[in-house]
Structures are given as C-alpha cells and as structure tokens.
Amino acid sequence: MAVTGQLTQTRESVVQRARDMRDLVRAEAAESERQRSLSTPIVDEMWSNGLMTACNPAIAGGADPSFAEMIEAWLEMAWQDGSFGWTGIANLPSSFAAASYLPDEGFAEVFTDNGNHVTMGGQFAPNGQGVVVDGGYRLTGAWNFGSGTGHAQYIAAGFIPLDNGEMRWISEGIPELMVAIMPRAEVTFTDGWHVQGLKGTGSFDYNVADVFVPAYRTFRLFSREPLRGTSPAGRMGMMPVTAAGHAAWALGVAKSMLDDVEELAATKYRMSDVGDSLASRPTFQRSLAHHVAAWRAARLLVLDAFSTAEAAVAEGDELTPAMRADMRVAAVYATDVARECAQWAHLAAGTTAIREGSRFERAFRDIFTGTQHAFISEKVAIDSAQVWLGIVEDQFAL
Template structure:
C-alpha cells in the first residue's frame, strides 16, 4: 500500500461509518462493523512501522487522515487518535521479544487502546514488574485485544528518576484478559469510543512488554515520527480530531443554509449577509488553524528527518498549534450550532452529535490551557524545557 493511500482508506469508510454511527452510540463502543472494516481496508494498522504492517505516513498524511475520520463521525475519529497511535507506539518502541509476542505472533492484527498517563505503580521483580493501578478514559479499550497502562516503576518502595525532577515513566502492554474493566462510560459525547475506566491488580508484566513513555529511540520503523516520540503524534491527533469535527459542522451548516428558513423570515439562511460573513470568518479561521498545525508538525518533522535533534522549542511549537487548533475548532462548532438553529438540536443528527462530541473531546487535558502556558515558558526562556511537552 502506497503512503498516499492512507487518507483514501479513511475516505472509503464513509458509507460504513454512516451506517453504524447510531449503533456505536447505543453500544457505547465502536460498532463491530466499523472495526472490521478498519481491519479489512488496512486502515487500523496503517500508521504502524513497516514490520507491524504499516506504511509509516508523514505527519501531513496522518493529520489529513484523522481530519477525514473525525469529519465522518466524532467517535470514529477519536478511535483513530486512540487505537492507531497506541499500536504505533507499541510496535515502534517495544523490545524485540515483546514485539514478537504482541505483534508477530498475531500476524500484526492487534488492536490496542488505553491510558498512557502513569496512574499505576510497577513493583520491580525479577524479569519485570508487578503492576497495580486504576486508569480513567481508556479510549478504544472496548474492542482492544491489548491495553496500554502507564506506570511508575518502584524499586524497594522508591520511585525511580531519569534526571533531576523527571521520574521514570513507563508503559505496560497488558492482554485484555488481565484487565478489569470498570466501564462508567456514560457521557455527553464521544459515546461510541468505548473509553472505559479500568484497573489492574498485581499483574506480572515482563520487561519485554514495557517501554519508556517519553522515549524517542525507535526499535523499528524509519519515519521521522518514530524518532519524535509519542507526544507529537498524540498532539497531532488531538488537533486533527478537533479540526475534523468542526469541519463537519461547517460543511453541514453550509449545505443546510440553502433550504433553512427561520420562523417569520422569508429569506433563506444562505442569503443572509450575517450568515455569509460568519461562514467566511469561521471557514477562514479553520483553514488558518489547519495550516498552522501542518507547518508546526511539518517543520519539526523535516528537521528530524535531516538529522537534527527535536528541540524543546519545536515541541512547544507543536503543542501550541494543537491547543490553538482545538480552540479554533470549538469556536467554529459553536457558531455552526447556533447558525443551524433548531436543526442542530435534533437528536441523532450529524450536527447534534458533532456538537456533543466536540465539547467532550476538547475537555482533554492534553490540549488544556496549561499546555499553552508550559510552551510559552519555553519560548520566553523562563525554563529550558518542559519534559511533558
């Protein structure tokens, strides 16, 4: 499969996603028909390193693929930024024997989800860790064979440190059967993502199924993304997801405008100058945000491809672009929702579902105002680096 086909794989999913969107909401996890199609088309593994069945797309290709997926349906897009980066990370950074156990032994047909934040503790024992913890919002775990779980290694009751002020943070890859799912996924939006809470109780995880959360040293794969680590890939996903959902609302309200008439108003919505101005303003804002995202991630990617180090400033630039794109997308969505009037409150419509989705997805801590503050402190020279960027 050629790299430029990845966006096309997502686009080819439109009919399937539309047909199963309501089912996903009712099931509170992605409908099996969509999951099966993601595998049969090759979309599910497309972001993986080549040894794990992927095509190693560029950031521009990943971003446009995620935008397309989120445009189709917010939950489908969220699965794109949950399952696909999770398997990308595990396939890229697991040791060889762990990769063989998880990927090779299953012919690379591995769906993975979960929470990478270190909400667990791993007591060091011979050959690995005894892992215990509880994680919230494990996106994509409803249909995942393996679950990612971030944790802090503990040796003789003490946390471990990789440098001054920076704790050792690891990710464990755990078979589904060893995870207790707590569910709790009764939410306003993104209902079809199976983002269950889960717990792990004193489960042995061998070293071969762990890797460092902030590593940028790939064990397989040759794309610049593999040498940039999980944070840029995750940030690009959040930015693209928000842009995709917002674009669906802008497109839908523009289509609606030709036939939409407000009560006591003989003019169509499309003929009203206030609507025309609002549409122009918000579409322009959306396009500007997308270009910023492509520029920030593309510039960092090009530098890494040329052999340069990924600097704190580059990482700050990417994270701020993601926050800005998210804020812009939310503003576009709010305008589209108001412009559509009562059409946007009809339960089950694309506009109604997208509005719920974007106000759920943009609550995520990864694109919060603290991220912008941390990045600005790097720009201002107040700190040399923020390791979490």
C-alpha cells in the same frame, strides 16, 4: 522517480482508506453510540482495508506515514463521525508506540505471533505503580477513559516504576515513566463510559491488581529511540503524535459542522427571516467567511508546525524544546478554533442542530466532550509559552 511515486501512493492510500469508509461509518454511527463502542462492521472494515495498522512501522503491517498523512487521515475520520475519529487517534497511536518501542521479545509476542492483527487502546497517563521485581514489574493501578479499549486485544497502561519503594529518575527533575502492554484477559474493566459525547469510543475504565508484566512488554513513555520504523515520527515520540491526533480530531469534527451548515443554509428558513433563506443573510455570509477562514488557518498552522519539526528530525537534527512547544501550541490553538467554529455552526443551524441523533447534534456533543481533554488544556499553552520565553529551558511532558 519510481521510489518517490511508490511513497506518494502509500501516503495517499492511508487517507483514502479512511475516506472509503464514509458510507459505512455514517450508517453505523447510531449503533456505535448505542453500544458505547465502535460497531463490529466498522472495526472489521478498518482491518479489512488496512486502516487499523496504517500508522505502524512497516514491519508491523503499517505504512510508516508522515505527519501530514496521519493528520489528514484523522481529520477525515473525525469529519465522518467524532467517535470514529477519536478511536482513530487512540488505537492507531497506541499500536504505533508499542510497535516502535517494545523490546524485540515483546514485539514478537504482541505483534509477530498475532500476525500483526493487534488492536490496542488504553490510557498512557502514569496512574499505576509498578513494583520492580525479577524480570519485570508487579503492576497495580486504575485508569479512566481508556479510549478504544472496547474492541482492543491489548491494553496500554501508564505507570511509575518503584524500585525498593523509590521512584526512578532519568535525569534531574525527570522521573522514569513507563507504559505496560497487557493482554485483555489480565485487565478488569469497570465500565464508567456514560457520557455526553464521544459515546461510541469504548473509553472504559479499567484496573489491575498485582499483575506481573514482563519488562519486555513495557517501554518508556517519553521514548524517542524507536527499535523499528523509518518515519521521523518514531524519533519524535508519543507526545507529538498524540498532539497531532488531537488537533486533527478537533478540526475534523468542526469541519463536518461547517460543511453541514453551509449545505443547510440554502434551504433553512427561520420564522423571523420573512422568506429569506439563511444563505441570503449578510450576517450569516460574513460569519461563514470568518469561521471557514479561521479553520483553514488553524489547519495550516498544524501542518506547518508538525511538518517543520518532522523535516528537521529527518535531516538528523535534534527535536528541540521549542519545536515541541510549537507543535503543542498548534494543537491547543486548533482545538480552540475548532470549538469556536462548532459553536457558531450549531447556533446558525437553529433548531435543525438540536434534533436528537442527527449528525449536527452528535458532532456538537462530541466537540464539547473531546475538547475537555487535558492534553490540549490551557496549561499546555502556558508550559509552551514558558519555553518560548526562556523562563524554563524545557518542559519534559511537552
């Protein structure tokens, strides 16, 4: 019983760490947007309360959290502010992956030697080429939308290894794709982050040219063989963790808009309403019920899909293609529902929602920026459905 209680306390504390930042994040949201990266007080508090390392294995200063806890923490962060939440689903999974999969020498250099005080961001898509050389790779490439890099000490960069000019293959049809972890000083930033929404995420473009990266500071993108950590997430890989982050983020931003329009409704009067508040209108009441119910259903679907797969892996079962498809579809569906809820809330709020710098206006810009991401695109749903239908046995990128 004592162990169970201790684990419960740890799981609750990760979500609580995020919740405790509400006042600070609200106060700093405009400043983060102005400087196009999370403000220093927010980053400092994430380190002070342990949120920055919360998703790491315990040996890297984390809590080895469950999927449910990660989802609820990210949802809370996105509810507070879209940029804060997006940075959470960039920095935290990046350091989780590096801490879980880096070889021992790389882990010691990046984490242990820095007292686990390591913020990591970047782009895991294989937009670079790494020429295989003695002891590692000569890496060249350019990456866009390096989320969370504005305040990161180490930068992640996905790449394709080239051995004597040829790609390497894990198995038939599955190429070897790698992730390099580089100190910030070795990376050239070219800015590029002038966007409609998610302005405060520090998602800058960057590149490297013929930079040597030792093999011990690289790991396979689709690895499910963690060298550290006790949570099933490490044995499920980066794709489920990233999918959980996108689902939670979209749900969090949409929830902020649903909550705000519900609060506004009692005092919102439109010229055409002849003295009736927004809350008294049956059409608003019906639409509020529909969208809140849809949001709750999407959240439960996400928790069910990820928790079901997590439980199977925890029991020693294989993470099947169908399980991976279930999780990816849940993330796509939750994103679609969240976008619809946000659009309705924005329309229902009327002119209140268009005030520049307001929480409503910022959330609306954020949701329609974040949901452009390829990770929760229509293609992901199609790839997943093909697995369900038996058209293909597997889609390795799910």
